Amino acid sequence: MARKTTLDLVNECDNFPYRYDDVKTYDHAVSAYYSFKLNGCPSTLGYVTPNIAGRLPLDKHWSVDHVNHTLMFQPQNASTLEQRNAILAEYLQQVRQQHVFKVLDGWRDELYPIYGPNRELILSMERSASALFGVVTYGVHMTAYVASDSEGGMKIWAPRRAETKQTYPGMMDNTVAGGLSTGEEPLECLIRECEEEASIPENIARQAKACGTLTYFHIRDARAGGETELCQPECQYVYDLKLPSDFVPKPGDDEAIDFRLLSIAEVQEALADGKFKPNCALLLVEFLIRHGFLTPEGEPDYIDIVSRLHRKMEFPLR
Template identity: 55%
Template sequence: MGKSNLDLVCECDNFPYYEDDRASYTANLTNYHTFKVTGYDATLGYILNSVVEKFPWSPNCWAIDSTARTVTLVAPANADPALRSKLVAESIAEAVRQDKFEVLRGWRNEKYPVYGPGGEFLLDMERCASPLFGIVSYGAHMTCYVEDAQGLKIWVPRRARNKQTYPGLLDNTVAGGMCTDEKPFECIIREAMEEASLPEAAVRAATVSRGCVTYSHVRDARAGGETGLIQPEVEYVFDLKLDSQTIPTPGDNEVEEFKLLSIPEVQEALARGEFKPNCANIMIDFFIRHGYLTPENEPDFLEIVARLHRRLEYPTASHCAR
């Protein structure tokens, strides 16, 4: 028997819920240290204890409290985001120099932002280091589809088999992480050109914003590198209806191929566990929005919808373009 839709959602949103089992949730947190920044009373992420033990923390800018299980970036009271980012970057560079963590071997040269209360931008850090600190990351995913006499079909890519993360699994048509100062729509435009060779003008003209999906994921071996790292994420969701002449093609080395699959074919691939976990979530969200999953045909409908929109326990940011 294959995986149910709820199985897939729970596989992605797999960090425990306090409301489900308070004792278990509290016990689970003993495996982590809380990531904080001086001057801000907020949990910015959870760092696995084994990471805390191995990381080359500089005593000049980090305070480790083993009793309270906190790791605090210590910066001057007048520190700005640039200074905080510099301190973090120096520490990460030392971890790279000492080859402390496998995840840091997948250097992306992209910066992910860290936000404090009220969405204040506090600092940014190298993308591949973000799971070590357990910070909230942001991304944009788009489902491209066509409709013909046979019904709706979805363009589904297969990830390159030499990728560090989730090699060979199925993905959403276009997807990518949002770097510091990047807005969701501009991210999806960039990724559509880079990953799927889709013309910018067509994407700008027809792409429709469809909300977001949120979850808190604990990484397993498929993610590449250390396991047990917490990766809370916000994924902005977009749809793009294509004509039959517009065919996504790999534009970089991250995608092996694109295939046009019917809804039953996508559902079967989901049940076989062929999709990257968060991409399965995005696909299930697409099925709900387009009426393929309904309260009448899905017994776990309410639980699925709730789990696709987890309220994260960290400060988050608005990406409203002002």
Template identity: 40%
Template sequence: MSVLALQCRGYGGGSSAPCSPGAVAQVSGGVQFQGGEEAGAESRPCLLPREIISDGQSAAETEGGEEIHLLAGLEGRASLKRSLPQKYEVMPQFSDPPLMCMERAATSLFGVKRYGVHVNGFTRQPDRQLAMWVARRSLSKQTYPGLLDNMVPCGCMFVWGIGSQKGIRDTLIKECAEEASIPECIASAARPVGTISYTYEDGEGVFSECQFVFDLEVPSDFSPHVGDGEVHQFYLWPVEKVKDALVTEEFKPNCALVVLDFLIRHSYLHPDTEPNYLELVVGLHRPL
């Protein structure tokens, strides 16, 4: 069975993806990636649209130059219509070599596991209490415009391309600079503190995601600044205000999970006073 057919059946993700019968990839020359003959590891298809939507089909090229067409059933998806071409490396498990690369916007159509990096930015006030830097997403963003976000939500990793040898810290440093104008001398102090994982489904597919979480304590006299336009504004809030916002619908959902993890790890939530403490901890680490 081919890589694409396995991904279509939720290979490695534990759930079936919403793949329509027409959502078939076909390499020019007659090789089909749905059952049948193996394509061979050396072919390693790369689903990267030259034009996301073009006369009912989406064209792409493999690394060897072969064309792949995403046929009827995918072209009407809103996520593809609004996407910018970005490579995303597909692998069964995080440490595995990539099997193929795919247009990032199409990953949810096949239930592909996605990995990202999120940074909790905080500082210590004169009374030694923590205050968190919170970002408000750009009002013109195509997804969750105007909602609250982590200081640096680095989003999906592995959009560098196969063989780039870029990793988690490379993504963190790059996105800190682009989104929040944080220089490398500060961003490099970010500490890895674990992961959160979750799966959800909406009208655009199945999202099976793991976020690598970092805490970054910034100097009290430092302020992040809007960089590439992904953020509308930054706020420095005391933790109690962050907690109040967390129970509303003001946070982007997955960013709320990252903040919740921060509050648990820094003992702002306690098992003696939070009746749902155990459920919250377990819910942040769902198997993918």
């Protein structure tokens, strides 16, 4: 198997075209998708594949324009956020029961927030449906490390995903990662996930350091499960946590099989071998750059990669 370069890892995750790279390719891609809109909000909130737009059951709360490629959610008799959310929830439950889309088989019973152009919360949507509508989702990703005498001065805790996971079974993961539900703040989400995924108690999790965000625009392939070609623009809040050297993370739920403590060289080896889940690979690339393990002299695509890790989105963000 060919070893992946750092840019390969970036390309695999942030794989929606850029307009600056090639106007035609970008415009072609964008015009192929349907813009997901909420009645009354001028912004496009996500991109929907023609396949999904064509198969979505329509009722009075929805309209689709096949000329202008627009899918509009227009909840009737709904003047509040709560009313819009209720109509959407009921609708998605019906679609789920009709087994129209495979991704809804992964129903999570968890609401994800969608924001308008002024960062106001305008809708909440069942997590498993977010990729159908191509809306931006938010999460937290944390790298826990310990001081070490090995080269680089640190080792990183990396879990392996359970073989039973719906998405990316068996691949390596970031120490802790999770999605931000409606109403949840990033640090609060991180503390919850630290406990759930790695049995890291709150007093230690609170020492995690916010280090920025990772933003990328992913087009899903078969490994993500369910329909392919779905748009998945994501924003991850990035955290570092230096753990005491005698602390061993333990899976707190069924997400991970086990945690292994990897040297920087071992992390780089696993990255090059494609063993990490694509967005977790991206987070580790960001970690390696931020901690000086990848350098301008050693990484030919340094400038490009750093921009790609922090993509500016065409959708309103949190």
